[in-house]
Amino acid sequence: MWGKVIRYAEVTSTNDLARDHARRGESEGSVVVARYQTAGRGRRGRCWEAPSGTSLLASYVLRPPAYLAHSAWITLASGVAAARAAGSVSGRPVRLKWPNDVLLDGKKVGGILTEVHAGNGGNAAIVGVGINVAQQADDFPPELLPLATSLSLGAGHAVALDDVLAALNRELEEIYTGLVRGGHDVVQRAWRQLDDTLGRQVHVESAHEVFDGQATDLDDQGALWVQLEDGEARRVVAADVSICLGD
Secondary structure: OOOOEEEEEEEOOHHHHHHHHHHOOOOOOOEEEEEEEOOOEOHHHOEOOOOOOOEEEEEEEEOOOHHHHOOHHHHHHHHHHHHHHHHHHHOOOEEEEOOOEEEEOOEEEEEEEEEEEOOOOOOEEEEEEEEEOOOOHHHOOHHHOOOEOOHHHHHOOOOOHHHHHHHHHHHHHHHHHHHHHHOOHHHHHHHHHHEOOOOOEEEEEOOOOEEEEEEEEEOOOOOEEEEOOOOOEEEEOOOEEEEOOOO
16 A cells, blocks of 8 residues: 555664565555664765654655666656645745755755665665755754755744655655656656756766756756757766856
């Protein structure tokens, strides 16, 4: 059954626990939730840290068709679900920055980490969703205050973690089911409606190069196209993308 919740007080990483459950045959749509992670991680090996009980830390077991397992559309669909859930519970407009950042008031309020694993239970995509929910200003290091926020701060009132989880379960089931049954078009359209990247000047850092340009399009594989000042177009598949200051 979609939305089966497996709760822990403290884990190393919800993605690690969800992977273990998937290898034991856990059903699609099950979600591992923890109040605290000792070794939470984000994209490109970064650490995800949050005081206990302040962030929604949830990792879903998905079993997509083989052609979708390593697709960017899994992450992009999960971002759409996270943004819709965060917006509906907080009452605030929540946006997306390619490829996996969830934004509120231009600040990061959440992120997505997708990892694909094989095991006795079959291939599984583990989708980790982290959303800052209950943090107050003094829960963030001073250097992060201009860059990060929480749903409670943005809404101006307390937001409950379980309300965000319930909304996320609904939204992820809907958008993921649409992706599997109808293809990526449904995700591409939904992502564009929430997009805060296209048309803006961006700074791109990948393993091989660093450049600035204007984000112009999202292609059928979920990659980002960036046009440089000299007119050259670059296709970005895996990189850190930040919005240029003053844009």
